[in-house]
Amino acid sequence: MKYFAAISPMLDEEKSTLYRPDHLNYLQKLQDEGRIFAKGRFADGTGGLVIYKADNLAEVEKVVKQDPYVVKGARSYEIHEWEMTQN
Structure with a gap:
């Protein structure tokens, strides 16, 4: 299993507000399936980040x-493959 960081820059703040419930429901489904390691929005309002768990980039892109x-x-x-390091 690999980790992939999906950065989602804001394109349209109005649409982001409108479709936020659908987006959050979608992510919750994926999290319930064990496909998400971490997720959250950027504090400056420019977008967000989801770290997915998957076998390959194509799976995450889909x-x-x-x-x-x-x-x-x-x-x-x-999307970027992310290598988690331990200190």
């Missing part, structure tokens, strides 16, 4: 493209 924020044009996305 999930991110189905997020209501992306589907409705409220947010864009950028």
